[in-house]
Amino acid sequence: MEKIIGIWIAAFLTLCIYSFLYRDNPFYRFAEYLFVGVSLGYSIVLQIHQGLIPFAWQPFSAAVTGGSLTGLIKLIPIAIGLLFFAGLSPQQTWLIRYPSAILIGVTSGVAIPNVLQAHIFEQTRGTIGPFAAIHAGTLSGWGVFEAILMVVGVVCTLTYFFFSIEHRGPVKWVSKVGIAFLMIGFGSAFGNTVMGRVALLIQRVDFLLNDWFGTIF
């Protein structure tokens, strides 16, 4: 019975959302606000139960009740984190600088080497790496074409975003080729997005026709 009630509520809300295709209406707005509210409420509760309680509250209460040195050390990051609330008092706002500085410093320190490796060095290697295979004679004719096309695409697209020189003469034409590569990229992304959005519609229609109608007929 619970499952059937759940299906009917889901079907009602689905129809409320799709009613927007005709025009904006109170049913659509009710479903929209409900979705935003429920999603946010659910996320907050989960953050509290899966983050705040096990990583802050439990170590804090264990340190207070147990009084062990290891436990007390955990109070330091909790105290620094609580400084974010200093923003609530205009006189103490300056205290936010400490947790902010630590957060930015740690995040930068952790992220910069990894991001450089993953997104710059590896991608550069991926772009010029095939030329080693060309040199070794292990790449097929199609592979050679792909490798050259990729380098041309990367160079032309980067040229389009290079604003330190005026785009005139040969630079203008190279950047125009870059625009063509960008357009192909955007077209591909748009086509895939359409595929994704249509899949959402199909899943909802499948739910209405099979699950919801299944409870009626």
Added chain:
Amino acid sequence: MLEKLMSIDRRIIFILVALAVILPTLIPVSMPISVSEPTQKLYDYIETIPAGGTIMLVFDYGPASLAELNPMARAIMKQCFAKDIRVIGLTLYAVGTTMGSTLIQEVVEETGAVDGEDYVFLGFRPGLELVILGMGTDITSIFDRDYNGKPLSEIPMMQNVTNYDQVDLLVDLSAGSLTEAWITYANVQFNLQIAAGVTGVIISQMYPYLQTGQLVGLIPGIAGAAEYERLIEAPAKGTLWINIESFVHLLIIGLVVIGNIAFFIQRRREE
């Protein structure tokens, strides 16, 4: 006629799209599905993992993306359970908790996999990159219990799993950029092999990582889900939906062509 075509009410197009979805749903049509290289790579990689191996399946998506990602997750889990590969489920996305726990239960009912022996669902932890980095050192420092509150030390399949060193592959099912976070931290820092199943919106973003080998495989959108179902020889929703999708794509292509022809004719007349 031309003016009518150029100013067609958008609601007529909505009705046409609805019909293109509803009719094939009521009268299913089977169309051939060819497997793309990125999907084949992921399937082949999992096939090389020996029985008793472990993969991490990350449910980094919410209800708005389940149409594309649930069929992939289902197919991967079926392949793993059939090969006796253990699955550690988790999410870095709060709403993904419900996605993961619900779907795992559905697959378990079909396959008879055993909680704690064949799979474990760890749930969600906030912190993104800190969670990824923390698990690389010690999984219990981030998840000391599973989603049901059972300590990891009491879960049989976790006895020999301390960190990424004992994980053969991580498959991130993502509707956003979280796959890039897994590549940036887990792959670069810990050399964890990573594959992804992604929604249509971010497929193009993922191909560079596939070309460099930072991703060992990729399931692209609902089409990839259908391909994977074909590979494991278990057609399900992915196969059904991609067949329906083909009709909608034909309709959209037809509308784009008609719209362009009408536009150019009208422009020529105005000139």
